[in-house]
Amino acid sequence: MAQTYAEKVLSRAVGRPVQSGEVCVADVDFVMIQDINGPRTVQILDELGAERLHAPEKALIVLDHFAPPPTLESAEFHARLRAAGRKFGVAVADLGMGICHQLVLERGKALPGHLVIGTDSHSCAYGASGAFGTSMGAGEAAIALITGKVWLRIPASLKVSFEGSIQPGVSGKDVSLALMRILREDGGDYMALEFGGPGVASLGMSDRATIASLAVESSAKAGLFPPDRITLDWLASIGASPDAALIFAPDSDATYARVIEIDLNRLGPQVACPPSIDNVTDVCDAEPVKVDQVFIGTCTNARLEDYRIVAAIFKGRKVSSEVRCICFPASRTIQLQMLEEGITQTLVEAGCMVMAPSCGPCAGLHSGLAAAGEVVISTGSRNYPGRMGDNSSRIYLASPATAAASAVTGRLTDPRTLEVVIP
Amino acid sequence: MKLSGSAIVLGNNINTGVVVPAKYMSRQGDPKSLIPHMFESIDPGLYTRLPGSILVAGSNFGVGSTREIVPVLLREAGVQAVMARSFSRGFYRNATNLGLPLAEAVVEGTVDGDLMEINFDTGVVINLTRNIEARAVPFPEIMQRILAEGGLIPFFKKFRSLT
Known part of the structure; x- marks a missing residue:
């Protein structure tokens, strides 16, 4: 039976060979709990009378969306999550x-061949x-924390x-974004x-x-x-040791629901x-809209490689006086x-606000909300109306290079039009 | 189980952040306070029509975040059920787990205010105003069992297992 990569990984998690369409109970290797949905997970653990977890060492609670807490309520969420961390x-x-x-990636908690779940939609990262x-x-x-298991339908790929x-x-x-242009918001639903x-x-x-991480924006699982x-070298560089038996490759004759080709040269x-x-x-075809804020x-986009690109663009340049530019490392x-x-020096000299690691204003929670009618260029993942502030503000999602170039010119700008060698 | 309600027709790809924006999540401990913000970015008055309604959406309803507060709030606001051409997987799971009835079905020609009826035993969906019938796609067996117990937590309390 030829298998896709998803089927191979999930066969190992289920403990027998599985194929797309089957509904199975699978063993989870790691559980990530964040601070918007985590308080509810903790409440459910209490409601179920949980005293201990299946494998507490295979879980991580992250206080990131409300970091640092902008409201009293969110400070209480954090207090509850810290207490749950100590208890369990x-x-x-x-x-x-x-x-x-x-954090899950750089701490080596998501390894090849493993099944990892998170209470955040971008856990597909x-x-x-x-x-x-x-x-x-x-x-x-909560149930995965107690039992070490989840049920899932094996997706087509x-x-x-x-x-x-x-x-x-x-x-x-x-x-x-090119993939989203093809797939649209529903093109990946129920699929890997x-x-x-x-x-x-x-x-x-x-x-x-x-x-x-952006797979979920097409509704993919x-x-x-x-x-x-590249994966194995990177894992070695962070000191992670993947299990050689779990380094799978999809079978060459595996069946796919759809095949999309993207020519990176073009x-x-x-x-x-x-x-x-x-x-x-x-x-280059978009209207060069005037920008109020760059985030x-x-x-999605706050790793070292992203900031090396951003710094190359800001080196010797200034953020436009019409724009505020706010930066958060991941x-x-x-x-x-x-x-x-x-x-950091380059960014601050250019006029950026460089903040501490946090989700920041991505979900409109704090640290840089958009006023009525304002235009934001964001390196984030979502731009539905009101996502980052007033319902009439408008969010354009782009790469770090496009965001930085636009911060310099004050308008949506193709980074290739600036005279700069981008790493 | 049979449910009926007045149709609220929505488009495709309704993001969970459109149902209730993430920016209000500090207040998730008091779900009722969030009801006036539901659907505000597409229609600020829509929330007043939610009690007793059946949402009739296009494809991929519930794309976006996998917050359980979304089906919780739909129930709190008095939505009877959500019908859609298709659901995004995260919302589909969460709604079932929270006991919010869903029907994956299309009744062409439905407009706001039509009286809809969903029979969850037979899978038949009817637009009573226009007398049009459709059939819903059945749920996987495990989801039917979770729904029968009123959601994932009651299910787990009873069986202490997922099987």
Whole structure:
């Protein structure tokens, strides 16, 4: 029986060979709990009378969305989550440690061949390292913590095959937006996206994390990069030891629900215009809308590689006086690397506000909301009306390079039009 | 089980952040306070029509975040059931787990205010105003069992297992 990558990973989690369409109970390797849905998970653990968890060492509580708490209510959520961490022996990544998905990845908690669930929709980010990462609600996470199990329907897979190699000024975010342009918001529903093809070798781990995390925007269950040399080198660099028996590859004769080919040689910077992430056009064809705020951050795009690009653009340039530019690293590790490489200095000299690791204003919770009618260029993942502030504000989703270039000019700008060598 | 209600017709790809924006999540401990914000970005007055309604949506209802507060609030606001051409998987699971009835079905020609009826035993959906009938896609067996117990938590309390 030929299997997709998703079927191979889930066969191991179920304990027998499975095929798409089957409904199964599977063993979970790791559970991530964040601070919007986590309070409800804790409430359900209490309601179920849980005294101990199946494997507390295989879970992580992350305080990131409300970091630091902008309201009294959210401060109470954090207090409850810290108390639950102590009671059950689950590690808590407290304020300033980072954004949940980045932490799970950089701490080596999402390994090739593993099944990882999280109470955050972008938990599909774990597919960057070859883990089947998917999101589940607070209740399902509570039951997974107690039993170590979840039920799931084995998804059909959609193959995204990359040709060529990614070009200067273009990055993983542009790849994701180009994919959303094809798939639209419902094109991945109930499916796993599997990335492959020769062009995948030109995508580093940072780009892969961006692309995997945005799989959910097409309603997909997971976004998977079967492990290759790039994955294994990166895992070695963070000191993670994947199980050699769990390094799977999809069978060459596996069946896919759909195959999409993207030629990276021909891909330029993309932008998702309001009101949805599938409303995508090439930046060079888009109206050069005047910008009020640039937001660089989120689990989608706040890694070191992203900030190296941003710093290359800001080096010797200033943020337009008409624009405020707010930047959040995805983790403390990245924050420290930015300091070490002089990136923070460059950003601050350019006129950016460089904040501590946090989800920031991505979900409209704090630290840079948009007023009525304002235009925001965001490196985040969602742009439905009112996502980051007033319901009449408008969010354009773009790459870190496009965001930084637009901060400099004050208008939506193709980063390739600036005279700069983008790493 | 048979449910009926007045149709509120919605489009495709209704994001959970459109049902209730993430920006109000500090107040999730008091769900009733969030009801006036439901659907505010597409129609600020829509929430007043939610009691006793059946939402009739296009494809991919509930794309976006997998917050359980979304089906919780739909129930709190008095929505009887959600009918859609298709659901996004996260919402589909959460709604079932929270005991909010869903029907994956299309009744062409339905407009706001039509009286809808869903028979969850037979899977038959009827627009009583226009006398049009459709059939809902059946749920996987495990979801039917979860729904029969009133949601995931009652189910788990009874069986202490997922099987």
